[in-house]
Amino acid sequence: MEAISAQLDSQQPPAPESRPGLVRGMSLADSALLIIGGTIGSAIFLTPSDIATALPAPLLFMLVWVAGGAVSLMAAFAFGELGAMFPEAGGQYVYLREAYGDFAAFLYGWMMFVAGSSGGVAAIAVAFAEYFGRVVTPLAADKVIVATPGIALRGWRLSGATWHLTRGDVVAVAAILLLTVVNIRGLRPGVILQNVATWVKYVALAAFIVFGLTLGKGSWGHFSGAGVRESFSHGVYPFATALGVAFIAVFWCYEGWVYIAWTAGEVRNPERNIPRSLVIGLVAVILVYLTVNAVYLYALPVSGIAQQPAVAQAAAEVLFSPAVAFWLSALIAISCFGATSSNVLAGARVSYAMGRDGLFFRRMGDVHPRFRSPAFALIAQAVWASLIALSGTYDQLFTYTVFAMILSYVACVAALFVFRRKRPGLPRPYRCFGYPWLPIAYEILIGGWVVNTVIHRPRETLANLGLLALGVPFYLYWHRRAPATH
Numbered sequence: 001m002e003a004i005s006a007q008l009d010s011q012q013p014p015a016p017e018s019r020p021g022l023v024r025g026m027s028l029a030d031s032a033l034l035i036i037g038g039t040i041g042s043a044i045f046l047t048p049s050d051i052a053t054a055l056p057a058p059l060l061f062m063l064v065w066v067a068g069g070a071v072s073l074m075a076a077f078a079f080g081e082l083g084a085m086f087p088e089a090g091g092q093y094v095y096l097r098e099a100y101g102d103f104a105a106f107l108y109g110w111m112m113f114v115a116g117s118s119g120g121v122a123a124i125a126v127a128f129a130e131y132f133g134r135v136v137t138p139l140a141a142d143k144v145i146v147a148t149p150g151i152a153l154r155g156w157r158l159s160g161a162t163w164h165l166t167r168g169d170v171v172a173v174a175a176i177l178l179l180t181v182v183n184i185r186g187l188r189p190g191v192i193l194q195n196v197a198t199w200v201k202y203v204a205l206a207a208f209i210v211f212g213l214t215l216g217k218g219s220w221g222h223f224s225g226a227g228v229r230e231s232f233s234h235g236v237y238p239f240a241t242a243l244g245v246a247f248i249a250v251f252w253c254y255e256g257w258v259y260i261a262w263t264a265g266e267v268r269n270p271e272r273n274i275p276r277s278l279v280i281g282l283v284a285v286i287l288v289y290l291t292v293n294a295v296y297l298y299a300l301p302v303s304g305i306a307q308q309p310a311v312a313q314a315a316a317e318v319l320f321s322p323a324v325a326f327w328l329s330a331l332i333a334i335s336c337f338g339a340t341s342s343n344v345l346a347g348a349r350v351s352y353a354m355g356r357d358g359l360f361f362r363r364m365g366d367v368h369p370r371f372r373s374p375a376f377a378l379i380a381q382a383v384w385a386s387l388i389a390l391s392g393t394y395d396q397l398f399t400y401t402v403f404a405m406i407l408s409y410v411a412c413v414a415a416l417f418v419f420r421r422k423r424p425g426l427p428r429p430y431r432c433f434g435y436p437w438l439p440i441a442y443e444i445l446i447g448g449w450v451v452n453t454v455i456h457r458p459r460e461t462l463a464n465l466g467l468l469a470l471g472v473p474f475y476l477y478w479h480r481r482a483p484a485t486h
Contacts (some may be wrong), residue, residue, distance in 0.1 A: 001433025018475050022089060022265045022352075023372045025187045027475075028194045028273045028280075030195065031205040031260050035281025037198030038342030039204075040125040044289060045312040047249040048296055052306035060225050065293055066241070068250035069286035074442040076257060076282050078413045081274030083261050084213045084430040087270030089365070099415035102359060102479060108408050109354040109469035111352075111464075117347030117403040118381055120255075121176060121340060122389040129171035134329040141168025153413050165390070173386045175337065179344045180382035186371040187266055190345045194384035197338030202288075204331045208316075216319030218298035239414075246451035252402055253289065256339070257282050258409075259346035271429030282475045295319070299425030348377040349359030358482035359475070403453055404464040410446050413439050 013215070026034070048061075055061050084262035086094045090109075133141040144164045185344070260277050267273050296305055299315035308314040312332065316324045352374035356365025361380075368375040409415035416439055417434060433437060435456075454461050 001210070005469045011441075015041075016118065016418075019371065020367045020368060020369065022268075022374070023187055024266055024268050026191060026263065028277055029264075030191050031267055031273055031277035032281040033195050033283070034191075034263065034342055035257050035260055035282050036348065036390045037201065037338040038346065039254060039281070039339075040201065040288060040335060041124050041339030042131075042258070042332060042336045043249075043253040043255075044292055046309065047253055048293060048311045048360065049306055049309050051246045052247040054242040055247075056302055056306060061297065061305070062290070062293060064250055065289050068247065068254055069282065071442065071445055072257060073250075073279070073286075073411055074252045074434075074445075075409050076278040077275075078416045078435075078439050078442070079258065079261055080278050080414060080430050081416060081428060081435075082419075083264050083274035083278075084271045084366055085428060087264045087267065087274065088353065089263065090354075091258060091264065091350065092412050093350050094264075095261075095412045095415050096408070097357070099418045099447045100411070102357070102482075103475060104411070105391040105441040106354065106359050106475045106479070107468050107471055109228060109350050109360065110351050110474065111380070111401055111404050111467055112347065113354075113384070114471070116223040116405055117343060117350065117468055118385045118399055119388055119401060121198045121343045121385040122382065123146045123348060124336050124340045124343060125172040125368070125385070126168065126389055127233070127411070128175055128333055130170040130402070131329045131336060132171055135170055135326065135333060139167050139171055141166060141171070143167045143353050145170065168399040169390055172389045175340060175390065176344070176382050176386050178414055179341050180378050183340075183345050183348075184368065184371060184373050184375045184378050187372055188224050189486050190373075193343060194338065194341045197334065199343055201331070201335045201338050204334060205288060205292065208328075208331065209295055212295040212315070213298060214320050216295070216299060218300075218319055220298065222297050222299075222301045228233055241354065241452060241456055244456065245450055247340050247449055248402065248453070251406060254282075254285065255309045255405065255459075256342065257285070259342055261347040265353075283353030307371075323376050325410040331425040335395050344378070344381070348381045351377040351381065359478045401467065403450075403457070404468065406446060407450065407464075412442060413442055 052061055055064055082095045083091075086098060088094050093105050093109045093112075096108050096201045097347060127138075132141075133139045145165050179190075179193070182193050257278065260274060260281070264270055266273055267277075268384045295418045296311055299318040300308065300311070304314070305311050313325050313328055315379070351364045352358060353365075354360035355362055355366070355377065363376045364374070364380065366376050367373065417436070419426060420435075
């Protein structure tokens with residue numbers, strides 16, 4: 001590690017205050033579209049079956065989406081105040097650094113680079129490749145290009161199985177690299193691409209919703225309230241457990257609204273636009289999720305949704321015909337491409353902030369002299385995400401970090417109380433709506449979910465702790481080399 005760091009740090013950067021920074025070029029519309037495009041990815045087309053399995057009642061199936069959106073809004077109100085106070089690149093990394101110190105901030109940034117945002121980029125890019133291959137059949141994702149005998153990394157299994165390089169792997173890596181190059185060229189090219197992909201996705205989803213509910217061959221009888229009593233038949237504790245499992249899938253679907261916090265250093269008039277974009281973007285996402293799931297429920301009974309991992313395709317076939325599967329695959333591919341674009345744009349800003357502080361490779365904090373983008377952080381993210389995509393470990397990494405990402409939200413919402421008490425003089429252009437009751441409600445609700453997850457998903461919990469523990473020696477190394485002014 002010493003040799004690698006020495007090579008990366010061979011040219012000492014100028015003092016932080018003299019280093020060129022990012023450009024504030026994102027408008028309110030850009031910020032809201034980043035949230036919408038980054039949040040609506042592949043999950044809404046795949047995870048409803050997990051939720052229907054845990055909560056086999058139409059009313060509960062729909063209400064859990066409302067509850068997930070409401071809980072996310074509680075956190076977003078708090079993040080609006082935090083973002084307006086600290087309009088810097090890095091989001092949670094900055095809030096944790098200011099509230100709890102470098103160590104907590106580093107562990108968050110470490111987790112995001114090693115697994116969280118990089119694993120998210122890889123997972124969504126692979127999903128894009130899967131559905132893109134269904135549209136462009138010569139690039140079908142399962143077609144093998146190279147098969148190499150030896151130890152396989154897929155599924156974390158150490159075995160003598162064969163590792164395959166497929167056309168889907170190549171498409172996924174190509175998408176990551178293309179989006180990275182666009183974002184290296186500057187903020188505006190990345191934002192324009194993001195906005196176009198989001199609007200295309202939004203229009204396509206609107207068509208699916210409108211035509212599905214008006215012309216589709218479904219049944220409103222699927223919305224009957226049967227099943228609520230049965231969900232409680234085994235007792236309150238089993239129901240609470242099932243609800244906690246369902247929320248894991250729901251929170252995964254809502255993951256992405258925080259991207260605006262990561263890119264806060266490039267938002268115009270951040271004191272106003274960050275809080276506004278959070279509310280506008282999340283409300284738009286909630287409406288999309290509710291109406292899309294209403295279409296699913298119109299097409300299939302909740303028991304049928306539970307049996308369909310690819311629920312969007314199954315619903316489209318019932319509502320229209322099997323021939324519509326081609327267009328649905330195109331819609332999902334566009335959705336995944338837009339979400340990958342958002343993740344590429346936003347994720348590198350966390351590593352950039354760490355490099356700026358000297359708590360990561362210093363070159364991560366460099367800005368391209370011409371394009372004013374965090375070019376090195378984008379390149380490093382692309383390389384690591386591509387390796388994750390090729391290894392096949394993206395599902396495990398991203399799933400294992402959902403728990404830690406939710407913990408970071410809990411810590412950041414708690415930081416709101418820390419700042420109100422210890423730093424009351426900080427300028428607060430926006431004050432959290434519903435303070436202190438909504439943040440307290442969020443901490444209680446998510447605290448209960450965390451306890452439920454620890455009890456019923458110990459493997460994921462241990463994996464999170466293991467990833468964080470791996471970062472400790474790296475923190476000790478970089479903290480020792482960090483500038484004294486930090």
